[in-house]
Amino acid sequence: MDEVTRDIQGEIPWYMLFADDVVLVDESRAGVNRKLELWRRTLESKGFRLSRTKTEYMMCDFSATRHEGGRRLVLQKDGDIDEDVRHRISAGWLKWRQASGILCDKRVPQKLKGKFYRTAIRPAMLNGAECWPKKRRHVQQLSVAEMRMLRWFCVHTRRDRVRNEVIRDRVGVAPIEEKLTQHRLRWFGHVQRKPPEAPVCNGVLERVDNVNRGRGRPKLTWDESVKRDLKDWNISKEIVLNRSAWRLAINVPEP
Secondary structure (H helix, E strand, C coil): CCCCCCCCCCCCCCEEEECCEEEECCCCHHHHHHHHHHHHHHHHHCCCCCCCCCCCCEECCCCCCCCCCCEECCCCCCCCCHHHHHHHHHHHHHHHHHCHHHHCCCCCCHHHHHHHHHHHHHHHHCCCHHHCCCCHHHHHHHHHHHHHHHHHHCCCCHHHCCCHHHHHHHHCCCCHHHHHHHHHHHHHHHHHHCCCCCCCCCCCCCCCCCCCCCCCCCCCCHHHHHHHHHHHCCCCHHHHHCHHHHHHHHCCCCC
16 A cells, blocks of 8 residues: 555655555545545556445534534543543443344343443444543543443342442453553554654654643643553563563453
8 A cells, every 4th residue: 555655645644544544634625535536546546446435534623513424523622531531431332222132132141242242332432542541530430331231231230239240250341441451552562663753653743841731730641651551560661562472461351
């Protein structure tokens, strides 16, 4: 892909390639469509085909209105992730409702329900979570939502006094908090193994440090979250370049 599209690639972040996926960025939808048409013609001339069904528009909408045909990109003014966490939990419940016919069917084995949850629902809740700074209240919100789902398809309520660990063992689902940490450390490993000239490493999206900070406790950053994860899990940063060893160290097995 890199070689085939070399003549039409622009500067990052306006053009970005991820394996066989392409991200085209512009200030208007018309501009994006012009770029898309150029890429379509170029790819088809080389024997490739652009998938229209998998093409999505995403917009950064700072107004209160919602545009037709696009998905909202959640950006919080204070730099926090509260809205994003709530959005991900809502996405998980949406997947849950779509599959409630299976998950609430007593004839379906609980282990199979757990596998379905791990495959379809938890990924929706953790989509993009590898970039979140770890805060206790966000983890608690995710954990509460997860346990409500697991108890529901096990036909248990809190009044039954069945411990969370027992429920997890029955359905074969590891705690979402540990999976969240695994996602973040996996992304950290990808970043560390990137070449220095990669956009994520060369300061294209760098943090601004020379700004006046308001009163109170400083906001938890992603870097600090990773440091805590490494300390809590007793993992050495030295093995990050060894992909196999790193994967083994951060793996969280299901019960």
